[in-house]
Amino acid sequence: MGMTVIDRRLNPSGKSLPNRQRFIRLAKSAIKDAVVRSIRERALGDVDSKEVVNIPMKRIAEPRLRHSGQGGDRDQVMPGNKEFLRGDTLPKPKSGEGGGRGSEGAPDGEGEDEFSFTLTTNEYLDVLFEELELPDLAKAKLKDAKTVRFHRAGHTPSGNPTNLNLIRTMRHSLARRICLGRPRPEALAALEAEIAVLAAMEPRDAEDQARLDQCLEDRRQLHARARRIAYIDPVDLRYNRFEARPQPTAQAVMFCLMDVSGSMTEDMKDLAKRFFLLLHLFLNRQYEKVDIVFIRHTTEAREVDEETFFRSRETGGTVVSSALAEMRRIVEARYPVEDWNIYAAQASDGDNYSSDSARCKALLTEQILPICQYFAYVEVHDQRQAEIFLSQQNVSDLWKDYAGCTPRANFAMKRVFSKADVFPVFHQLFSKTRLAA
Amino acid sequence: MSGLLFESGEWSFDSLKRTYDAIEEIAVGEMGLDPYPNQIELISAEQMLDAYSSIGMPIFYHHWSFGKRFARDEAIYRKGYGGLAYEIVINSNPCISYIMEENTMTMQALVMAHAAFGHNHFFKNNYLFKEQTDASGILDYLGFAKGYISRCEERYGIGPVERILDAAHALMDQGVNRYGRRARPSLAEEMARSAAREAHAQGSFNDLWRTLPASGRRTPEAGLDDPDAPGRGAMQLPEENLLYFLEKFSPRLRSWERELLRIVRNIAQYFFPQRQTKVMNEGCATYVHYKIMTRLHELGKISDGSMLEFLASHTAVVCQPEFDDRRYSGLNPYALGFEMMCDIERVALNPTAEDREYLPEIAGCGDPMGALRTAWANYRDDSFIAQFLSPHLMRRMKLFKLENHAAHDHYRVAAIHDGSGYTEVRRALAAQYDPGARDPNIEVTGANLAGDRKLELTHHLHNDVPLAEPDARAVLGYIADLWGFGVELRGLGRDDQLRYSFELRAEGTVPAEPPAMAAFSGWPQGDAPILYHPTLSFSGVGPRSGLETREPSSDLV
Incomplete structure (x- = not known):
């Protein structure tokens, strides 16, 4: 039976990031309150640290149709009987004492008033500076040529080998080979096979001999044609093109x-x-x-x-x-x-x-x-x-x-x-x- | 050279492979397990946290609730309040097991035996998984779901998609078919049936009936037009799968919204067998890893040190605190499952007279693995306990049944582990795992299509246990939102007496066409989740606007 081990440790973590962003979006107002409060209370020089935010549970509740912890007739089977006998009775704990330990494990979230989690520095700053804007973010005038950035800008027939675009190149090559009718390897292989069969026949009659000659001639022509029409020709080559664009002052x-x-x-x-x-x-x-x-x-x-x-x-x-x-x-x-x-x-x-x-x-x-x-x-x-x-x-x-x-x-x-x-x-x-x- | 598979605690890909092969030899060769092919993936702690938040699945759609779960798990882990699971295993073909890089080699061996063979065998062979899940298709389906939902988010915005998903998640527990669906007749069967019906009509034709005056009695075909039997024909009421019902019959949902409900419903159904077989599944996996590790040690393939490390971890997993222990929080499925599997082995090999009386099918059969494999394939938790919990084990665990009735001001010990109590304890424990008792049994019983389109839900109370009320009201809001009109939930007690009724009423004129989403400028943030359709107004004011409670019997809620 097959078994595969796959090492996923190098895969990027943070698969849950979009979930987190959605969660933060939902809880935004609570987070905002917490952040503004923290700015008031924080010690000096502490603005960079992480922030723990408490969110009232009801804002992010996930209600379900589930049984209440109280009421009704419930039978429980429990382990570890020591001295009980059939028919023994025990007093119930007064209500408000947590409902007794027999209850089916408090469902998620019940009794939890606040949900607390930690914001990353970036998220914290995002919230902190939300709705704030710098006047005239960048000057209209561009800085000297040193700050140029390269952007992809289409393809070009000439360029640096490292920028060779294989897919484009092969696409052109294929189109050209089809147009010009470069013999396909399968056709050649079929011909070779036929020649081998004919050559193995001994003795050959005139018809076979003629067929063999014809095949040999065909093979010569195909080879010649294949040599004339290259598999990849310089006209096929396509390179990724990059364009230098000046960056605004930043x-x-x-x-x-x-x-x-x-x-x-x-x-x-x-x-x-x-x-x-x-x-x-x-x-x-x-x-x-x-x-x-x-x-x-x-x-x-x-x-x-x-x-x-x-x-x-x-x-x-x-x-x-x-x-x-x-x-x-x-x-x-x-x-x-x-x-x-x-x-x-x-x-x-x-x-x-x-x-x-x-x-x-x-x-x-x-x-x-x-x-x-x-x-x-x-x-x-x-x-x-x-x-x-x-x-x-x-x-x-x-x-x-x-x-x-x-x-x-x-x-x-x-x-x-x-x-x-x-x-x-x-x-x-x-x-x-x-x-x- | 020693016969040890590995000498140090550090694992390597070589030692993983060697150990896997040795485990496979025992699991398949000696124990006769039949697992899916295995795919073992090594992940870091961070990735394990990621996996937690998407219910362990490698691909999952995005939703804020997963972000919430992630934030909570991360906080717990970072503060050291709780460790992470050693592994996560997915019911898929090939069966994917995630194992953590932090584990020692002994733990990796344990985890492979537990997940890659124990759970894997169970997934492949248990009848519920076979019937209700599609192990080969699940990852493709989740990929489709993720793509579909993200396309919806792009096209309609995160808000509207979230609104449907929030509502669907709230109904996930009621979005499963508890019992296999009635098989649709094939075309050939349908034609044969209608031919037979026609033949019968012709054969029993009597012109006399034509002369009778019309009685006014409704015919079964009246269906949709008859206000007394609203839509029973087409809707096949009652319907226990609320999500299915809303997906198919909600008057206001658009097609992509229906597809979202369908996705959530299918995923809920995929996970449903796991909820019904927790004890068996964990019991099977724990028994398998225990057997395999013990056998590896017997064969001299793992050292005494490793064995001790394994036993320490195993003991922690199968620890069952007693009811008066501070750590007690219900029966530990690992412990109960493992004990039962070991007990079946004992009964198969060394039965007592008592065992022959209580478990005649397997007592002394001499083939414990055969008996276990049959049990794993053909039972779910409640039936498994009802069938195989032996008096011996009840005595060992000192099980007793405690009655907690609302009418009484005290608990009563109804049965203990003695001759007169075995049957009752066993029945009560089995009932505890009955899915019908665990999840509220709520059905759609009517939809007044000819009138105000009010949706009627009926909750059949199990032992008069009520719903958690604030949650129920909130979920009712979600249902009203999906349905687009008023909703009433009625709770019926044992004697079919009305115990409670929550109602959400739609008022005023209802637009024939659902309003365009364009009128919808996002949800106000920060308020309680918005539950109601924006153009419908519900009666009542105040924080519980639109919700009305009638309490005919005073002893409840």
């Missing part, structure tokens, strides 16, 4: 500007960091390559690495325009506007030298905004300051000045008071509807 640089003067507390920096993290994750999903530039400033601005950006503290006053000027300088030096999509997010508590505010506004409107895809200004405040700043009249100096720029499509500003605000604010800044409006 890289972005993100500027993180933050005020680190004494007035920014750790809490406020924490809020700012959350915002930057979200922005970074978001950009990473949209672009193949995302550079980040950290610029921090007190009275003067400096480009720093991430660690310094968030950790170290400095004292001193605040000159916001210095950061904008530094950003402008770095763009000129390293990020040609034609090649890079430039995004900037500025976080500040709104303090600024009063004389500097006007300069800030000028820098922003005349130099920064024209080269940016998007500029988001986030003003972070302590919970304590929330009441003060909630009203529209009480605004910081910087806010007042920036407020003049808001009508522009690529500029947005928002205030954040607590961790819970960060995601909603982010959501508002990048939501599709806002952009459409």
